[in-house]
Amino acid sequence: MDLSAGDCDRGRGVVLNSRVRIEVPAGSGFGRTHLPYGVFRPMGEQPRVGVRLGDSVIDLAVALDDPMFAQPSLNAFMTQGPQCWREVRERVTVAADAELPAAAVHPIHAVSLDLPIEIGDYVDFYASLDHATALGRMLRPNGDALLPNWRHLPVGYHGRSGTVVVSGTEIARPSGQRKTDSDTPDFGPSRRLDIEAELGFVVGAGSPLGTPLGTGDFDAHVFGVALVDDWSARDIQAWEGQPLGPFLGKSFATSLSAWVTPLDALAKARIPLPPQDPEPLPYLRDTDPWGLDIELTVAWNGQVVSTPPYRRMYWSPAQMLAHMTVNGASTRTGDLFASGTVSGPERAERGSLMEITWAGTDPVTVNGVQRTFLQDGDEVVITASAPALDGTRLTLGEVRGTVKPA
Known part of the structure; x- marks a missing residue:
């Protein structure tokens, strides 16, 4: 090229x-x-x-x-x-x-x-230590919060590019098999509809099949970033996800901001990653600091319920790209990969309702009402800001969605 x-x-x-x-x-x-x-x-x-x-x-x-x-x-x-x-x-x-x-x-x-890009492939990662630890404690209360592989590689899965929609698109509540208290599921609209506040990375220059990219190739291939809301049906996901992970509980909709911020605009936001222990294998060692000092905000029906800090993410986007291609997988112009839920250690920094309400056991007050998961008519708006080159702060394009009935 x-x-x-x-x-x-x-x-x-x-x-x-x-x-x-x-x-x-x-x-x-x-x-x-x-x-x-x-x-x-x-x-x-x-x-x-x-x-x-x-x-x-x-x-x-x-x-x-x-x-x-x-x-x-x-x-x-x-x-x-x-x-x-x-x-x-x-x-x-x-x-x-x-x-x-x-x-x-x-x-x-x-x-x-x-939608600003014609999306080829879509990959979603699980790169926040705080998010992975919180979910591990919920799912495995008597075991280790993190599975043995988590600190050795950026865990991810391939999503469905055809259901990525532009910010502002209404989100129909998905239906599917739902986990019950027995070994037999029922079927119907999701009762545990959730959001995940994420940062997406847009591939501009692709790479051929059989050619792994290193962490140092990141800025030669990634064009920019945009906010992502990875809508999640937790009850559908809980039943279907064993043993292969997310499928219908995620594939019904993913919202993407209408605006893509070029990497060059984020030069002042670049920071070192938090310490990684153990040291990653050689192909995952960052050659440049690709941590990002970006502050997200999640508003539920107009009320801010969380301010997730991207600076705490354990795996960098350069490491995600390197891992995504280390087996020789190609990339194409328009490919999108996302960070996974951005979360911090405190309740007010968690990037999903699953975490904020601790799987629905600890409701949050939204406009005076105790809430756990999303109801029809609810609107979620995710925004973010970062240090700008002129000493002010830039605002990433918002990602907004309203839930409509199944």
Whole structure:
């Protein structure tokens, strides 16, 4: 794959025909050092690639005079590779500081947002020590919280890419076989519908079959990050998950933010991982610090119930990518892999209702009502922020979903 400027080197002079300057509100998490990418639809028009700046969307096909961005996904752009990603980011930064053609600027409230990527494969990991420990204590109260393999590799499973939906999509309550107090299940809508607050990583430049990627290859292949809500039917999952793990209890829906934050925008958020003991095998040893100081917030019907800290994650996304390909598995443009539930050690830092309510035994008060799992009509909104390059904080695109009846 040619990662040269080639397809990125078109129409550089168009931004000179300027008429509009975008003003960024004070305190906006979408300032000039952020510039996340998404796919939007102006009213009555076809979807196209844009960048968010403040409360506006910049149409890149118009602003950069480049048909590569007149596409219904980011894939055509992402496949060009990291040199192109950086060149385009530089050009967009210049454009954001200048005046733009009026046709290139759309108020955020006047457009609809689509799924930003055409997703190939979807993998979900289990990378939080706090989350894995909490679930282990619930599931194995008289045994070890962690299984023997957990500290040696980032545990994960392959999900269903066809049911990844953009933020704002309603989530139908799934039905299935539900675990009961006996060895015989019943069937019906899930009674223990849950969320998982996660961070997703979008593969931009793929890798061929038979070519493992190392931890040092991460930023040459991963384009950016986006928030994920991995909806989970805990009663369906509890019955079906032995011995092969998640299946129908997870595959009905996964929500993805409409905005993908490029890795370069998170340079100030990069931190070392917490200590790993024992030391990972050589192929999993990080060559660069890919811990991320990102603070998530989970709001249930408008009330904040948790602030999970991503900085505590045990396994880095670079280690996840290395493990995902160590057997020679290929990656493709648009592949998505997610961190698994982001959690901390305290109740107010847990990223799932399963943990917050300790499997439903310790209800949480939401708007004055004792609650355990999600009811029809409930809305969950996950947001996040991170240190920005200009010393402020950037805001990742939210992921929002409302539960509708089965």
